[in-house]
Amino acid sequence: MASVELNEIRKAYGALEVIHGVSLSVEDGEFIALVGPSGCGKSTLLRMIAGLEEISDGEVLIGGTVVNALTPRERNIAMVFQSYALYPHMTVAQNMGFNLMLSGVAKPEIERRVNEAARMLALGDLLDRKPSQLSGGQRQRVAMGRAIVRDPAVFLFDEPLSNLDAKLRVQMRTEIKTLHQKVGTTSVYVTHDQIEAMTLADRIVVLNGGRIEQVGTPLELYRAPANLFVAGFIGSPAMNFLDAAVDGDEDQPAARLVDGTTIRLGPARKVKRGQEVKLGIRPEHLLAGAPGDTVVNGQTLVVEPTGAQTHVVFSLAGEQVTAIVDGGFPVRHGALFEAAIAAEQVHVFDRRSGLAL
Amino acid sequence: MTDTTTEVRMTAGTRVYLYVSLSLVAALVLVPLLTTALGGFKSLGDLRINPFGLPSGWIWSNYTDILFGERYWRQMTNSLFIAVMTVFLTVVVSAMAAFTFAHVKFFGSGQLMNYFLVGLMFPVATAILPLFIRIRDLGLLDSYWGVILPQVAFGLGMSILLFRNYFRNLPDELFQAAFVDGCGYIRFFWYVSLPLSRPIVATVSIVTFVNSWNSYILPLIMLNTETKYPWPLGIMVYRGEFGTEWQLVLAFITLTILPTVIVFFLAQKHIIAGLTAGAVKS
Amino acid sequence: MTDSIAMAVARPVASKVHVRYKSPTARGRLPVLVLFLPPALLLFTLFVILPMGEAAWYSLFRWNGYGPPTEFVGLRNFTVLFNNAAFSQALINNGLIIVVSLLLQIPLAIWLAMMLAHKIAGVVAFRLIFFLPYVLADVAAGLIWRFVYDGDYGLFAAIAGFFGVATPYVLADRDLAIYAVLAVVVWKYFGFHMMLFIAGLQAVDRSVLEAAEIDGATGWQKFRYVTLPLLGSTVRLSVFFAIIGSLQLFDLIMPLTGGGPSNATQTMVTFLYTYGVTRMQVGLGSAVGVVLFVICITLAFGYKRIFMRHD
Numbered sequence: 001m002a003s004v005e006l007n008e009i010r011k012a013y014g015a016l017e018v019i020h021g022v023s024l025s026v027e028d029g030e031f032i033a034l035v036g037p038s039g040c041g042k043s044t045l046l047r048m049i050a051g052l053e054e055i056s057d058g059e060v061l062i063g064g065t066v067v068n069a070l071t072p073r074e075r076n077i078a079m080v081f082q083s084y085a086l087y088p089h090m091t092v093a094q095n096m097g098f099n100l101m102l103s104g105v106a107k108p109e110i111e112r113r114v115n116e117a118a119r120m121l122a123l124g125d126l127l128d129r130k131p132s133q134l135s136g137g138q139r140q141r142v143a144m145g146r147a148i149v150r151d152p153a154v155f156l157f158d159e160p161l162s163n164l165d166a167k168l169r170v171q172m173r174t175e176i177k178t179l180h181q182k183v184g185t186t187s188v189y190v191t192h193d194q195i196e197a198m199t200l201a202d203r204i205v206v207l208n209g210g211r212i213e214q215v216g217t218p219l220e221l222y223r224a225p226a227n228l229f230v231a232g233f234i235g236s237p238a239m240n241f242l243d244a245a246v247d248g249d250e251d252q253p254a255a256r257l258v259d260g261t262t263i264r265l266g267p268a269r270k271v272k273r274g275q276e277v278k279l280g281i282r283p284e285h286l287l288a289g290a291p292g293d294t295v296v297n298g299q300t301l302v303v304e305p306t307g308a309q310t311h312v313v314f315s316l317a318g319e320q321v322t323a324i325v326d327g328g329f330p331v332r333h334g335a336l337f338e339a340a341i342a343a344e345q346v347h348v349f350d351r352r353s354g355l356a357l
Numbered sequence: 358m359t360d361t362t363t364e365v366r367m368t369a370g371t372r373v374y375l376y377v378s379l380s381l382v383a384a385l386v387l388v389p390l391l392t393t394a395l396g397g398f399k400s401l402g403d404l405r406i407n408p409f410g411l412p413s414g415w416i417w418s419n420y421t422d423i424l425f426g427e428r429y430w431r432q433m434t435n436s437l438f439i440a441v442m443t444v445f446l447t448v449v450v451s452a453m454a455a456f457t458f459a460h461v462k463f464f465g466s467g468q469l470m471n472y473f474l475v476g477l478m479f480p481v482a483t484a485i486l487p488l489f490i491r492i493r494d495l496g497l498l499d500s501y502w503g504v505i506l507p508q509v510a511f512g513l514g515m516s517i518l519l520f521r522n523y524f525r526n527l528p529d530e531l532f533q534a535a536f537v538d539g540c541g542y543i544r545f546f547w548y549v550s551l552p553l554s555r556p557i558v559a560t561v562s563i564v565t566f567v568n569s570w571n572s573y574i575l576p577l578i579m580l581n582t583e584t585k586y587p588w589p590l591g592i593m594v595y596r597g598e599f600g601t602e603w604q605l606v607l608a609f610i611t612l613t614i615l616p617t618v619i620v621f622f623l624a625q626k627h628i629i630a631g632l633t634a635g636a637v638k639s
Numbered sequence: 640m641t642d643s644i645a646m647a648v649a650r651p652v653a654s655k656v657h658v659r660y661k662s663p664t665a666r667g668r669l670p671v672l673v674l675f676l677p678p679a680l681l682l683f684t685l686f687v688i689l690p691m692g693e694a695a696w697y698s699l700f701r702w703n704g705y706g707p708p709t710e711f712v713g714l715r716n717f718t719v720l721f722n723n724a725a726f727s728q729a730l731i732n733n734g735l736i737i738v739v740s741l742l743l744q745i746p747l748a749i750w751l752a753m754m755l756a757h758k759i760a761g762v763v764a765f766r767l768i769f770f771l772p773y774v775l776a777d778v779a780a781g782l783i784w785r786f787v788y789d790g791d792y793g794l795f796a797a798i799a800g801f802f803g804v805a806t807p808y809v810l811a812d813r814d815l816a817i818y819a820v821l822a823v824v825v826w827k828y829f830g831f832h833m834m835l836f837i838a839g840l841q842a843v844d845r846s847v848l849e850a851a852e853i854d855g856a857t858g859w860q861k862f863r864y865v866t867l868p869l870l871g872s873t874v875r876l877s878v879f880f881a882i883i884g885s886l887q888l889f890d891l892i893m894p895l896t897g898g899g900p901s902n903a904t905q906t907m908v909t910f911l912y913t914y915g916v917t918r919m920q921v922g923l924g925s926a927v928g929v930v931l932f933v934i935c936i937t938l939a940f941g942y943k944r945i946f947m948r949h950d
Contacts, residue, residue, distance in 0.1 A: 621774050
């Protein structure tokens with residue numbers, strides 16, 4: 001086990017720079033998720049940590065040693081690939097033991113460690129099968145087994161669940177979490193799915209356009225997004241954004257929407273009167289039929305029941321705003337929808353810089 | 358579904374037309390082959406009067422004399438040795454080269470690949486005289502290697518192309534997984550690429566083997582001791598020796614093509630696929 | 640933005656001393672290149688490229704192959720070549736083989752492939768039979784047909800006898816010999832082209848044909864307007880192989896006629912063998928090689944550029 005440090009990492013293909021100086025420190029035993037939209041550079045970053053991609057500038061340290069010039073094997077990392085990349089011609093046992101065989105570990109020892117990993121992942125009955133005879137979830141487990149057999153310093157996951165169907169994905173997510181709690185190896189996990197990141201990670205790194213937008217625990221990112229990008233990326237359904245101008249006085253700040261509606265803001269927001277801002281309100285913070293600091297209303301445009309909850313899209317200040325209400329709450333398409341917002345729950349961002357205020 | 362409907366709709370007339378046409382063409386193919394095989398059982402006089410029919414008396418000695426003689430087996434062994442060595446060297450050498458083209462980035466890789474592709478463009482005959490002089494100067498004239506090495510060299514263009522395309526289509530992540538597992542290029546080649554390329558090894562082997570087994574011009578020019586002749590050369594010598602004793606020549610031809618025919622019917626699927634795929638993919 | 644980066648930075652930005660690290664992915668490239676490339680490179684250069692270059696060089700000399708080539712004759716070998724009746728005949732014959740391939744062999748192959756596309760009993764057996772001549776050695780096929788054409792013992796003699804006409808000695812007849820050879824070429828190679836078309840037909844989407852049927856196309860119209868255009872790339876491939884095959888035709892001719900009678904069935908390669916190799920006229924033979932090479936390269940590049948650029 002080891003810590004991982006990235007120091008001003010850059011990646012350029014010719015003149016085109018895709019990673020613009022990323023620095024990050026992952027503690028020993030920590031589970032870190034790299035999230036971001038496709039093309040944000042998260043996979044490239046992971047592959048640079050793995051040693052599969054050349055590092056154009058900056059340093060990667062694993063366990064305190066600079067590993068830029070080391071091969072993946074010398075870095076002692078293990079990786080789970082998106083397509084699993086199991087060797088089709090080898091059995092499950094051979095797949096898992098391949099690394100140990102290459103390092104010249106004695107046969108009985110390989111067998112012992114493969115069996116141990118197989119037991120941990122419930123693969124015991126499948127050891128003699130070929131990958132083509134396995135289901136998607138089983139392949140996924142073999143890929144993880146291959147990684148844990150060697151007891152690496154760092155686990156790297158490259159969107160490992162994206163080839164599974166929704167139900168299996170949830171199940172494997174739990175298994176990965178259990179596994180990490182059991183073996184406690186430092187892990188870096190790349191995904192585009194923010195729910196996966198939220199549920200699995202100790203800390204999340206949000207990447208966008210080759211830069212880090214924010215690093216923090218899942219709840220930090222949810223409660224205090226540093227900017228518009230993070231605010232919009234974390235949370236589902238996504239946060240609603242409304243253009244507004246700051247109004248009201250110092251101890252009771254408020255913002256006026258384009259249609260004149262005033263929304264009360266928390267006193268801690270550092271806003272100036274007249275400042276052009278964007279308000280961010282999470283759907284789950286728009287409370288229907290409850291008291292709040294501000295009450296807004298608009299015509300109901302779409303009603304989407306999901307069972308326990310119903311998503312309601314209604315019109316507010318010319319924008320479409322989503323709210324979540326209890327599944328039993330009566331809403332009707334076309335009717336007036338009324339919701340209350342607590343001042344503390346309104347996020348405020350500077351409209352020009354996008355930074356949280 | 359579509360297949361059954363065509364079956365149902367096919368009229369008796371169509372059916373007759375199909376079978377008659379196909380049988381006619383099949384007869385054109387088979388009659389020369391069958392009369393050749395039967396002709397080997399006839400006497401020369403019988404052959405003259407009755408080339409099509411069954412022999413009036415089956416003369417087995419035409420065949421047995423050849424089978425119990427040394428000549429036939431020696432030629433078969435020569436051909437087999439040359440073909441096996443050619444296949445082995447072609448597969449090994451071209452797989453290794455193709456691997457570097459598919460997986461190792463290096464300066465001039467594309468140009469070097471094109472260099473090999475030039476070999477696809479022209480037949481051995483084009484350079485046969487300088488090739489003869491080179492083999493002579495290397496002291497390889499009248500040796501098996503004088504045939505094997507040029508055969509391997511001329512087969513490289515296509516074999517490298519086939520192997521490279523196959524290697525390239527192996528998933529990239531497999532290579533990365535192996536890299537993470539601690540494979541360098543060479544171990545990856547040995548433990549992953551080669552075991553996974555059995556289909557393409559089969560294709561290259563079949564094409565190379567058939568070409569070598571049937572090849573005539575190279576041995577004709579490079580070999581001049583009859584004991585070293587592969588069968589296509591031997592059969593021509595035999596025919597030269599026995600001139601118009603066609604029954605013997607026919608028996609000899611039959612026996613020499615027999616291995617090809619047997620192997621072809623046993624492994625027809627692989628051979629047809631190999632020979633057509635080899636052509637189409639390159 | 641700067642705030643958020645500051646949150647991410649774990650330790651103060653390291654001193655700006657730039658160390659160039661060697662890329663881990665680049666390591667190990669050298670050994671594999673040094674081990675894996677040279678065998679192929681050496682064999683190929685030694686036995687393919689150099690001989691081709693030497694052919695160009697030798698073609699400028701009159702030389703019997705012994706000692707160094709000294710008698711420089713410039714392009715005289717080429718003038719001799721193009722004034723040689725046998726060589727002209729060889730060029731004509733090579734052209735004729737191509738024409739026959741195009742007009743006879745490929746239509747035959749398509750016709751057979753279409754018939755074998757039906758799901759009827761015995762399809763596999765017919766395919767096998769038709770492909771069989773292709774796997775036989777040219778030499779063996781040539782000898783078999785030499786017997787077939789033989790005027791005294793062969794099948795032609797018997798057929799002529801049956802009809803009560805004088806036995807034709809086709810291979811000895813200056814006018815007929817080339818057609819006899821052409822027939823054997825078709826016999827030997829149609830199965831290969833048929834296989835190409837069967838593969839091509841399998842790639843044609845059946846629902847397209849059904850759509851044509853619903854549009855009211857008859858059997859012939861379906862073939863003419865749907866199947867044939869969709870087989871375009873296979874046709875071009877087949878033509879390509881026919882051309883290349885014709886240019887290297889040698890093994891089949893030798894047992895049949897050896898290029899005779901009176902050079903009536905020479906091809907470029909048999910000409911090269913007869914006049915260059917057996918008489919050890921290295922200069923002249925190399926000149927034939929160069930002509931062949933130029934034709935091959937021109938055709939290969941030209942054909943690919945013009946007809947196969949979309950394939």
